[in-house]
Amino acid sequence: MSTEPPLLEVEDLTTTFSTDNGVLTAVDGIDFNIESGETVCIVGESGSGKTVATESITRIIKSPPGHVDGSVRFKGRELLEMSEPELRDIRGYEIAHIFQNPQEAMNHCYTIGWQIAEALQIHRDVSDEEARAKAVDLLDKVGIANASSRFDDYPHEFSGGQKQRVMIAMALVGDPDLLIADEPTTALDVTVQAQILKLLDDLQEEFDMGVLFVTHDLGVVAEIADRIVVMYAGKVMERADVMDVFDRPAHPYTQQLLNCLPDIGGNQGGIPGSLPDPIDPPDGCRFAPRCDHAEPECRDGGQPEEIEVNRGQWASCVHYRPGRDDSVVRQGIPNTESETEGVGPADD
Numbered sequence: 001m002s003t004e005p006p007l008l009e010v011e012d013l014t015t016t017f018s019t020d021n022g023v024l025t026a027v028d029g030i031d032f033n034i035e036s037g038e039t040v041c042i043v044g045e046s047g048s049g050k051t052v053a054t055e056s057i058t059r060i061i062k063s064p065p066g067h068v069d070g071s072v073r074f075k076g077r078e079l080l081e082m083s084e085p086e087l088r089d090i091r092g093y094e095i096a097h098i099f100q101n102p103q104e105a106m107n108h109c110y111t112i113g114w115q116i117a118e119a120l121q122i123h124r125d126v127s128d129e130e131a132r133a134k135a136v137d138l139l140d141k142v143g144i145a146n147a148s149s150r151f152d153d154y155p156h157e158f159s160g161g162q163k164q165r166v167m168i169a170m171a172l173v174g175d176p177d178l179l180i181a182d183e184p185t186t187a188l189d190v191t192v193q194a195q196i197l198k199l200l201d202d203l204q205e206e207f208d209m210g211v212l213f214v215t216h217d218l219g220v221v222a223e224i225a226d227r228i229v230v231m232y233a234g235k236v237m238e239r240a241d242v243m244d245v246f247d248r249p250a251h252p253y254t255q256q257l258l259n260c261l262p263d264i265g266g267n268q269g270g271i272p273g274s275l276p277d278p279i280d281p282p283d284g285c286r287f288a289p290r291c292d293h294a295e296p297e298c299r300d301g302g303q304p305e306e307i308e309v310n311r312g313q314w315a316s317c318v319h320y321r322p323g324r325d326d327s328v329v330r331q332g333i334p335n336t337e338s339e340t341e342g343v344g345p346a347d348d
């Protein structure tokens with residue numbers, strides 16, 4: 001087995017904000033890993049803490065009012081102990097971010113070529129000519145036609161989809177090992193969205209990047225994810241391979257999310273009810289107040305410990321505790337008693 005550490009190891013990540021009404025815990029002790037070259041998707045309803053989680057990784061969270069705690073190891077190095085200048089060297093270089101709205105991330109007063117070249121020269125000691133050549137090359141790679149002539153165009157001369165392509169080119173200047181993409185296609189129409197997802201997929205292979213992708217669109221997840229982290233109200237409900245999530249979702253929350261997919265013809269209006277108050281969350285499982293299967297045990301203590309319900313599939317749900325009848329929540333999950341026998345302990 002490889003002894004190389006995962007590309008990214010997030011452990012007990014907790015991010016709070018001081019607000020006028022008290023301390024708001026946006027991300028509450030979450031764990032997940034990303035291996036190099038792998039795409040991990042964080043999914044969950046609006047307000048679950050997806051953006052805050054990803055922005056806590058390189059601490060782009062404004063502090064104060066934000067405060068990030070826990071451990072984030074990137075290629076074995078602890079990011080949360082790094083100084084601001086050290087982090088600045090990593091951001092946009094080893095770890096790049098692309099955001100939902102390219103409009104906001106661009107400077108309207110400069111040509112896009114200039115902006116890419118500038119981003120490059122911040123990190124690399126290259127001449128203007130080299131920077132231009134590299135920028136044109138990147139524009140070409142992200143599918144901007146006639147890249148060398150488009151270099152001198154201003155952002156308003158590009159369509160929404162093209163702007164997102166330019167943002168991706170800008171993210172690639174440092175040849176990142178990890179690309180964090182927060183709803184990068186949500187603002188685009190469906191056809192363009194599919195093209196951008198395909199582009200990201202191709203680039204991931206070419207650049208051999210790990211990708212952390214945030215979305216609330218499970219259709220997008222099905223297209224690109226290797227593994228999925230399902231978040232709800234600052235907690236992780238389930239972590240699993242993409243196939244397992246779609247074939248045998250374990251956590252009732254994941255099941256409900258899938259049930260809202262349009263092609264399943266389920267609950268088009270979303271899951272009934274709303275997220276708890278992040279300043280005063282309920283005891284027990286965060287999802288219990290909206291869960292069809294909640295029992296008194298679900299409303300006690302903290303979020304249930306994660307249980308491996310199927311190889312590599314972890315769910316934070318009391319129904320999977322040893323000795324319990326989990327048939328009420330086990331949708332299509334094979335009985336793991338026999339399945340996991342012979343594969344050895346999961347932590348080998």
Ligand SMILES: Nc1ncnc2c1ncn2[C@@H]1O[C@H](COP(=O)(O)OP(=O)(O)OP(=O)(O)O)[C@@H](O)[C@H]1O
Nearest residue numbers: 017024026045046047048049050051052053216278
């Ligand atoms: N700067 C801030 N100050 C106070 N609270 C914040 C701040 N930023 C985020 N929050 C809160 O943290 C929680 C998580 O927000 P976050 O933006 O991470 O959700 P999300 O899952 O990304 O949602 P969406 O799908 O809408 O983007 C929310 O309750 C939000 O109001």
Ligand code: NI
Nearest residue numbers: 050051052182
């Ligand atoms: Ni968000």
